[in-house]
Amino acid sequence: MDLKNVGDASVGGIFLAKDDNRRMLLEKTLKEYNYEGSSLLEILHKAQGIYGFLDKKLLMDISQSLSLPPSHVLGVATFYSYFNLEKPGDHIVTGCLGTACYVKGVEDIMQAIENEFKIKRGKTTADGKLSLFVTRCIGACAMSPAVIVDDEVVGKSTKEIVIKKIKHLLKGGENIETS
Amino acid sequence: MKLVDLQTIAENEVDFQRSYKHRINVCSSSGCILFGALKILKAFKDAVKEFGLEKECKVARTGCIGTCSVGPAVLIEPGDYLYQNVSTEKVREIVRDHIVLGLPIKEMLYKNESFFKKQKRLVLKNAGKIDPHRIQDYIAMGGYSALVKCLATMTPQGVICEVTSSGLRGRGGAGFPTGQKWSLVARAHSSPKYIVANLDEGDPGVFANRTLAEADPHAILEGMLIAAYAIGAEKGYLYIRAEYPLAIQTLQKAIAQARSMSLLGDSILETPFKFNVELRLGAGAFIAGEETAILASIEGKRAMPKPRPPYPATYGLWGKPTLIQNVETLANIPMIVLNGGLWFSKTGTTECTGTKCFSLTGNINNPGLIEVSMGTTLREVVFDIGGGVQNERNFKAVLVGGPSGGCLPEALLDQPIDYESLKSVGAIMGSGGIVVLDDGSCMVDTAKFFTEFCVEESCGKCTPCRAGLARVKEIFEAITKGSARLEDITTLEKVSAYIMDASLCGLGQTAPNPVITTLRYFKNEYLQHITEKTCQAGKCFKKEEGEQKQ
Numbered sequence: 001m002d003l004k005n006v007g008d009a010s011v012g013g014i015f016l017a018k019d020d021n022r023r024m025l026l027e028k029t030l031k032e033y034n035y036e037g038s039s040l041l042e043i044l045h046k047a048q049g050i051y052g053f054l055d056k057k058l059l060m061d062i063s064q065s066l067s068l069p070p071s072h073v074l075g076v077a078t079f080y081s082y083f084n085l086e087k088p089g090d091h092i093v094t095g096c097l098g099t100a101c102y103v104k105g106v107e108d109i110m111q112a113i114e115n116e117f118k119i120k121r122g123k124t125t126a127d128g129k130l131s132l133f134v135t136r137c138i139g140a141c142a143m144s145p146a147v148i149v150d151d152e153v154v155g156k157s158t159k160e161i162v163i164k165k166i167k168h169l170l171k172g173g174e175n176i177e178t179s
Numbered sequence: 180m181k182l183v184d185l186q187t188i189a190e191n192e193v194d195f196q197r198s199y200k201h202r203i204n205v206c207s208s209s210g211c212i213l214f215g216a217l218k219i220l221k222a223f224k225d226a227v228k229e230f231g232l233e234k235e236c237k238v239a240r241t242g243c244i245g246t247c248s249v250g251p252a253v254l255i256e257p258g259d260y261l262y263q264n265v266s267t268e269k270v271r272e273i274v275r276d277h278i279v280l281g282l283p284i285k286e287m288l289y290k291n292e293s294f295f296k297k298q299k300r301l302v303l304k305n306a307g308k309i310d311p312h313r314i315q316d317y318i319a320m321g322g323y324s325a326l327v328k329c330l331a332t333m334t335p336q337g338v339i340c341e342v343t344s345s346g347l348r349g350r351g352g353a354g355f356p357t358g359q360k361w362s363l364v365a366r367a368h369s370s371p372k373y374i375v376a377n378l379d380e381g382d383p384g385v386f387a388n389r390t391l392a393e394a395d396p397h398a399i400l401e402g403m404l405i406a407a408y409a410i411g412a413e414k415g416y417l418y419i420r421a422e423y424p425l426a427i428q429t430l431q432k433a434i435a436q437a438r439s440m441s442l443l444g445d446s447i448l449e450t451p452f453k454f455n456v457e458l459r460l461g462a463g464a465f466i467a468g469e470e471t472a473i474l475a476s477i478e479g480k481r482a483m484p485k486p487r488p489p490y491p492a493t494y495g496l497w498g499k500p501t502l503i504q505n506v507e508t509l510a511n512i513p514m515i516v517l518n519g520g521l522w523f524s525k526t527g528t529t530e531c532t533g534t535k536c537f538s539l540t541g542n543i544n545n546p547g548l549i550e551v552s553m554g555t556t557l558r559e560v561v562f563d564i565g566g567g568v569q570n571e572r573n574f575k576a577v578l579v580g581g582p583s584g585g586c587l588p589e590a591l592l593d594q595p596i597d598y599e600s601l602k603s604v605g606a607i608m609g610s611g612g613i614v615v616l617d618d619g620s621c622m623v624d625t626a627k628f629f630t631e632f633c634v635e636e637s638c639g640k641c642t643p644c645r646a647g648l649a650r651v652k653e654i655f656e657a658i659t660k661g662s663a664r665l666e667d668i669t670t671l672e673k674v675s676a677y678i679m680d681a682s683l684c685g686l687g688q689t690a691p692n693p694v695i696t697t698l699r700y701f702k703n704e705y706l707q708h709i710t711e712k713t714c715q716a717g718k719c720f721k722k723e724e725g726e727q728k729q
């Protein structure tokens with residue numbers, strides 16, 4: 001998912017402007033699924049891919065396009081944890097709190113990140129630079145504990161490695177590869 | 180393409196593969212990719228070129244070989260030489276010594292023989308050996324010939340009989356007899372009929388289904404096709420969680436290739452049989468794997484379970500008869516059709532035939548993807564295959580069956596793996612997770628962790644599950660903060676029993692399993708926490724950090 005171009009997406013108007021590239025991509029998706037309400041999840045997935053997150057206005061737009069009540073669309077979007085309803089930070093760190101990772105001590109790593117960057121899980125820092133999320137098993141259990149730093153899955157991670165990577169990203173560096 | 184053409188393709192492909200003296204299989208499943216498998220793949224191609232071996236040596240990207248913790252893993256055929264922890268620097272040396280000079284590099288080979296010896300790989304027979312992105316590889320291994328056999332020589336009823344006589348039971352957790360389920364859907368009157376392949380795998384700590392899809396996607400598709408033929412369905416949905424991008428990509432590609440060879444679509448292999456498959460992405464909800472909830476999700480709604488009956492077999496997707504089947508169950512089907520139900524029933528136990536795949540993780544020496552005959556004991560899995568507990572610590576417990584499974588102590592390790600025997604000690608088969616805990620884990624903390632997971636994942640539709648689990652969580656918080664009293668243990672037991680009895684769906688009905696089993700087998704730890712306010716593992720009573728979390 002490319003989150004770098006999300007930028008001003010939350011500014012009203014821009015979101016729904018018909019000549020916006022993103023809106024055109026969304027329209028294409030809607031057409032592809034024949035404006036069918038039963039494809040709502042697929043459409044939300046694509047919309048999140050295009051915009052980076054699902055703003056209320058965007059959800060309203062989708063509900064109109066699919067002729068579904070807004071409460072239904074909002075209900076679905078909030079039910080599934082994969083959908084972001086708020087604008088995430090420039091960089092996203094997600095810790096895996098699945099069983100295997102928990103057993104291997106991911107909780108300590110999460111607490112270290114929280115302390116180091118003064119951030120709580122589920123939240124974004126005030127300057128909008130960093131979000132810290134939690135997920136439940138990304139299937140890399142044999143390499144647990146796993147932490148995702150932007151798009152890179154860091155297996156067998158330790159607090160030192162993860163914090164170093166985050167610091168590097170926040171300084172504007174590209175993701176440093178471990179592999 | 181016609182039925183006979185498939186045989187020609189298989190023969191040509193086998194000839195083509197035989198023209199190579201060596202085959203270098205580089206595991207390019209999620210796990211090994213994390214360790215840089217794609218770079219290794221390229222390095223092997225470069226090295227083979229450098230030595231001028233392109234005509235003799237085929238470099239293939241394959242799925243998981245099973246030994247995921249020592250990735251990147253590379254398997255060289257013939258001889259099944261398994262190299263572990265391969266780095267780009269070592270690649271040239273391997274090609275030179277092993278291929279050119281014929282001297283396998285002993286120090287780099289995977290040594291733990293018992294990891295494979297105690298396994299029986301039937302579902303995973305192609306995993307790590309074929310390129311999942313090439314349908315020809317699958318066909319060369321005999322793939323799609325079970326479908327051909329069905330279409331050319333068997334009636335739908337005949338297929339169902341074969342599956343029934345195999346004794347196969349669902350691998351998604353509940354263990355319902357597969358043949359019986361197929362008969363129910365086949366007999367249902369209304370039409371159209373649907374198939375849903377369940378690859379939600381929401382259990383945290385489980386990756387067996389994902390790995391199967393990444394390693395052998397066509398086995399799942401072929402199973403779906405045969406099921407469709409047997410029950411008379413023309414449309415199927417493969418529901419897979421969005422957190423599994425590589426599996427999604429692999430399946431998409433497999434579907435496209437099958438379609439282009441007329442193995443999916445309107446007149447399959449020029450017979451009147453038609454069947455189409457569509458992928459549907461889940462979005463991070465454990466409950467979406469429950470069979471009525473998955474239907475709601477495919478219909479574009481919140482994944483909320485419904486009371487049964489009516490069962491999906493008669494009233495499923497859009498009110499039509501629907502067969503819901505776990506993907507591992509489906510991957511068993513082609514071999515049953517090819518070799519016969521009787522052949523299949525000879526593996527495993529009388530009540531529980533065949534094998535089961537597990538993801539083996541936790542504090543263990545050889546985590547990875549394994550497949551064992553039903554009836555194998557937990558001890559064999561943990562100590563022989565898993566190589567025992569890591570870092571020379573002691574074994575404490577093994578968690579079987581995911582977040583609603585049971586935590587079993589050492590004394591129960593001789594329990595054979597089958598649905599009934601696991602259930603009798605408070606665990607469940609689940610969808611195939613085995614997590615080993617060492618003596619550094621706190622069982623109270625572990626039970627609390629699973630309770631928190633279930634509280635978060637409860638869909639909230641019914642009170643016993645929603646309110647009951649919240650109460651259980653409160654008590655755990657009290658115990659781990661030092662404010663609980665002994666009576667709370669009785670309350671825990673009572674509330675747990677109530678949740679299990681009164682909940683609408685499987686999530687609530689099994690969620691208290693970890694609580695009940697830890698209370699049954701590790702009660703002294705609860706008592707220590709409550710009366711002495713100590714946690715030997717040092718996980719609880721960390722007040723400040725605990726509060727900061729909120």
Ligand SMILES: Cc1cc2nc3c(=O)[nH]c(=O)nc-3n(C[C@H](O)[C@H](O)[C@H](O)COP(=O)(O)O)c2cc1C
Pocket residue numbers: 348349350351352353354355377378379380381382465466467468469470471503504505506508509610684685686
């Ligand atoms: C909370 C919950 C989660 C489940 N998750 C899955 C899952 O991820 N994959 C799966 O195949 N079955 C899952 N099941 C079991 C399914 O409801 C269903 O029994 C199964 O898919 C049927 O296929 P089978 O007969 O091949 O096992 C889950 C059940 C419950 C109650």
Ligand code: SF4
Pocket residue numbers: 466483484636637638639640641642644645682683684685686687688
């Ligand atoms: S048992 Fe729990 S998850 Fe299942 S329907 Fe009730 S509230 Fe939802």
Ligand code: FES
Pocket residue numbers: 096097098099100101102136137138139140141144146383384385
């Ligand atoms: S539990 Fe973290 S990757 Fe599976």
Ligand code: FES
Pocket residue numbers: 206207208209210211212242243244245246247248250251252547548
């Ligand atoms: S992911 Fe490579 S061996 Fe399992």
